[in-house]
Amino acid sequence: MKIKLNTNDFSNLLTTVLPAISTRSTLPSLSHFLIDADKDKIKVYATDLEIGIESSISSKEIEKEGALTIPARNLTDIIRVIDSDSVTLNKVKEGKVEISSDDSNTKFNIVCGESEDYPGFPEMKEDRLISIDAKSLKEGIEKTLPSVSKDESRYILCGIYFENDGKELKMVSTDGRRLSYYKGKVKGNSSKFKAIIPTKAINVLEKTLTDEDESVKISINSSENQIYFSFGNTIIYSRLIEGDYPNYGQVIPENTTKNIIVGTEEVLNATKKMIAATVERTTPVKFLFRSNKAVISLQAADGSGTSTIPVQYKGDEIEIAFNPEFIINALRVVRSDKVKIGLTTPINPGKIAPESDTELYIGVIMPMRP
Amino acid sequence: MDMNAFFASVEQQANPALRGKPVAICGRGRTVVATCSYEARKQGVRTGMSLYEARRHCPQIIPVRGNHIKYVDTARKIQSICLEYTPLVEVFSIDEVFLDITAPAGTPKDGLRLAGELQLRIKKELGLPCSIGIAPSKILAKLASDREKPDGLVLFAEEDIESVLECTPVEDMCGIGENTKNCLNALGIRTLAQLGRTDVSLLVRHFGFLGNILKKTGRGMDMNPVSAYSDAGEIKSVGHSNTFPRDTRAADVVRAFLLMLCERVGVRLRKYGMIGRTVSFYIRYCDFSGESRQKSLPEYIKTGPDIYAAAARIMDSFMPFKKAVRLVGVTVSGLEKDKGQLHLFGDRARKERFAEAMDRINSRHGEFMIRPLAFEVVEKFTGGAIDVPARVHGFPAGFNASAPRY
Numbered sequence: 137m138k139i140k141l142n143t144n145d146f147s148n149l150l151t152t153v154l155p156a157i158s159t160r161s162t163l164p165s166l167s168h169f170l171i172d173a174d175k176d177k178i179k180v181y182a183t184d185l186e187i188g189i190e191s192s193i194s195s196k197e198i199e200k201e202g203a204l205t206i207p208a209r210n211l212t213d214i215i216r217v218i219d220s221d222s223v224t225l226n227k228v229k230e231g232k233v234e235i236s237s238d239d240s241n242t243k244f245n246i247v248c249g250e251s252e253d254y255p256g257f258p259e260m261k262e263d264r265l266i267s268i269d270a271k272s273l274k275e276g277i278e279k280t281l282p283s284v285s286k287d288e289s290r291y292i293l294c295g296i297y298f299e300n301d302g303k304e305l306k307m308v309s310t311d312g313r314r315l316s317y318y319k320g321k322v323k324g325n326s327s328k329f330k331a332i333i334p335t336k337a338i339n340v341l342e343k344t345l346t347d348e349d350e351s352v353k354i355s356i357n358s359s360e361n362q363i364y365f366s367f368g369n370t371i372i373y374s375r376l377i378e379g380d381y382p383n384y385g386q387v388i389p390e391n392t393t394k395n396i397i398v399g400t401e402e403v404l405n406a407t408k409k410m411i412a413a414t415v416e417r418t419t420p421v422k423f424l425f426r427s428n429k430a431v432i433s434l435q436a437a438d439g440s441g442t443s444t445i446p447v448q449y450k451g452d453e454i455e456i457a458f459n460p461e462f463i464i465n466a467l468r469v470v471r472s473d474k475v476k477i478g479l480t481t482p483i484n485p486g487k488i489a490p491e492s493d494t495e496l497y498i499g500v501i502m503p504m505r506p
Numbered sequence: 507m508d509m510n511a512f513f514a515s516v517e518q519q520a521n522p523a524l525r526g527k528p529v530a531i532c533g534r535g536r537t538v539v540a541t542c543s544y545e546a547r548k549q550g551v552r553t554g555m556s557l558y559e560a561r562r563h564c565p566q567i568i569p570v571r572g573n574h575i576k577y578v579d580t581a582r583k584i585q586s587i588c589l590e591y592t593p594l595v596e597v598f599s600i601d602e603v604f605l606d607i608t609a610p611a612g613t614p615k616d617g618l619r620l621a622g623e624l625q626l627r628i629k630k631e632l633g634l635p636c637s638i639g640i641a642p643s644k645i646l647a648k649l650a651s652d653r654e655k656p657d658g659l660v661l662f663a664e665e666d667i668e669s670v671l672e673c674t675p676v677e678d679m680c681g682i683g684e685n686t687k688n689c690l691n692a693l694g695i696r697t698l699a700q701l702g703r704t705d706v707s708l709l710v711r712h713f714g715f716l717g718n719i720l721k722k723t724g725r726g727m728d729m730n731p732v733s734a735y736s737d738a739g740e741i742k743s744v745g746h747s748n749t750f751p752r753d754t755r756a757a758d759v760v761r762a763f764l765l766m767l768c769e770r771v772g773v774r775l776r777k778y779g780m781i782g783r784t785v786s787f788y789i790r791y792c793d794f795s796g797e798s799r800q801k802s803l804p805e806y807i808k809t810g811p812d813i814y815a816a817a818a819r820i821m822d823s824f825m826p827f828k829k830a831v832r833l834v835g836v837t838v839s840g841l842e843k844d845k846g847q848l849h850l851f852g853d854r855a856r857k858e859r860f861a862e863a864m865d866r867i868n869s870r871h872g873e874f875m876i877r878p879l880a881f882e883v884v885e886k887f888t889g890g891a892i893d894v895p896a897r898v899h900g901f902p903a904g905f906n907a908s909a910p911r912y
Contacts, residue, residue: 287804289815312849387850420845459847483848505846 137202138226139173152191155340157208158184168205170254173198187374203251264356266326270349276307276318282465285311295332297381314462315500337374392478397448404467406432406443413439420457420504456482457504466499510635510656512601514543519633528567594732606732643728648680671699746770747835753792762883769810781806784840785816791829809861
């Protein structure tokens with residue numbers, strides 16, 4: 137294999153794929169990138185067997201086709217220090233690759249491996265395919281990621297649940313105490329599917345998706361229990377979490393009896409102020425809603441505070457306590473000047489949604505016992 | 507205030523047949539005397555003696571198995587009586603408390619009257635004897651409470667302190683142990699007054715920064731105020747362990763015992779209103795070798811099944827058992843006050859409601875009237891009733907002392 141690439145392009149390629157390199161892998165070959173030069177395309181691929189990322193660029197400067205694996209750390213470090221515009225990779229002999237700058241003033245020799253020793257990219261069968269606006273997917277991830285569970289004993293909840301009914305893609309996450317729901321439009325016709333995508337793949341996806349990407353194709357290989365996200369020149373695949381996601385629809389309150397409209401920033405800031413009064417992060421923050429006024433307060437062993445803000449509300453007085461972290465997370469991702477807070481009783485779940493479109497995003501938070 | 511022969515007095519109070527008799531509180535099987543009644547002390551029985559030795563001194567001694575739950579419960583009752591007099595009640599150990607009565611008493615004379623009233627109330631309401639010392643500092647009050655036992659009531663007024671220090675050997679002071687005493691004696695310091703007169707630089711040379719504290723101790727000074735009573739907040743961990751009546755390798759038996767221990771830990775956690783996120787499991791084999799491991803969980807837990815899930819995972823890593831198992835234990839630490847976070851989904855919410863319902867039934871009708879079926883395995887193995895002593899760590903400060911100090 138002998139190829140010449142633009143140093144910047146190559147560097148970007150490696151950065152895209154790098155998240156799939158696991159830092160503590162049992163298989164030595166998994167600390168390598170797989171580089172494959174075929175016809176007019178150079179592909180770089182990495183996997184930790186749970187997720188895999190493949191990214192490619194077209195190139196007219198493939199002198200000799202071929203494939204090899206190369207230690208990820210060494211290669212990224214070398215590409216970082218090379219200061220010429222382009223770089224040449226040349227497999228000089230078995231197990232040895234030469235990396236040189238344009239002018240050949242800088243040369244590196246590093247070991248390389250055989251592509252046959254590297255786990256292949258699983259074949260992408262497009263049996264369930266949808267296309268979604270990249271911005272929409274990114275927004276969905278941003279809104280649902282904070283409430284994904286970190287409790288590995290409840291592995292079902294350690295991912296974002298995707299549910300596609302043919303027209304809309306719903307994304308849901310919950311850690312058992314709060315839940316986030318997001319609904320995005322799907323482009324064109326698509327087949328229905330349900331899948332739980334592990335947090336790791338979601339993190340990689342969020343990092344890799346750029347503003348230039350317009351749409352993302354999602355396909356599922358249900359027999360292999362794998363999902364693929366393809367956009368631009370990149371494909372990310374991940375294994376799916378097996379099992380049935382809890383019936384989330386059942387815990388989203390439909391008809392809340394006490395509905396309050398309030399400025400998002402105002403209630404967010406008031407909540408943030410309250411937690412400054414204590415060092416105990418999970419101290420409940422109390423919300424007392426009465427006619428056109430909300431008193432937000434906190435009472436802890438080491439301090440207390442209150443803050444009053446105006447709200448739009450006419451109805452019976454209600455006081456409810458929440459974990460402030462959950463409230464702050466929900467309000468941060470609402471992306472609406474005003475939010476609608478729906479409550480029923482102090483022990484029923486509270487609902488937070490943008491005032492304008494109460495279907496686009498819903499945050500459901502279970503209160504703390506008064 | 508220092509409870510006299512606390513564990514023994516509690517037992518004598520609970521069982522009239524033991525009153526006026528030499529009683530030793532101990533464990534089961536081969537065991538030592540944790541504490542004994544004054545009747546036994548008169549015959550030379552001391553804390554730390556083996557039961558065999560105690561019998562040599564006092565053949566008619568009655569050994570009684572210690573029941574920690576009873577003592578903790580009684581201690582709390584005593585503390586709540588103290589709290590009626592002042593909020594400044596510092597729990598020093600299970601049978602010792604400091605009270606700051608500056609505000610309610612005002613003068614030393616009032617203090618003496620108030621202490622007398624407190625002593626009488628504890629005698630009347632709980633039937634327990636105690637010794638109370640009244641003094642301007644905590645260390646002197648402790649010294650005064652040690653002067654007369656049982657039922658002592660000793661006041662060190664400001665004007666008496668000098669003469670008290672003059673005639674008290676250093677080792678009588680709380681905090682001066684055998685080593686410090688020997689070291690001080692070697693320096694020619696025998697009484698507290700002598701200690702108080704010693705040049706601080708000499709003490710610092712021998713004892714480091716403690717020299718400063720020793721000097722103050724010698725003058726009866728203790729700058730530490732009586733800290734306010736803080737309820738449950740001081741529990742650091744809750745655990746139970748159980749020694750099997752005979753060693754076993756049977757996994758189902760060990761699992762059943764473990765589940766029972768976890769249920770008990772859960773019951774206590776809920777009683778204290780705590781949740782925890784670190785579960786430790788330990789195992790001891792027939793040859794007294796053992797293993798232990800702990801695991802931190804991503805979520806706080808408080809129910810038996812949740813504790814068991816974590817503990818059993820650790821136990822699985824020790825299986826198959828290398829040798830026959832003698833004891834297993836489980837402790838939940840990393841505690842936090844349960845702030846009552848409710849759960850969205852039925853499973854979790856149900857689990858907690860279930861545990862709470864079980865607690866309500868059991869607290870009304872007796873421990874483990876409702877219980878996991880696995881307890882049958884335990885009963886079959888032990889051939890009868892289940893009895894597990896509780897261990898409470900750091901509840902409140904000083905409760906982890908295995909025996910009261912006398």
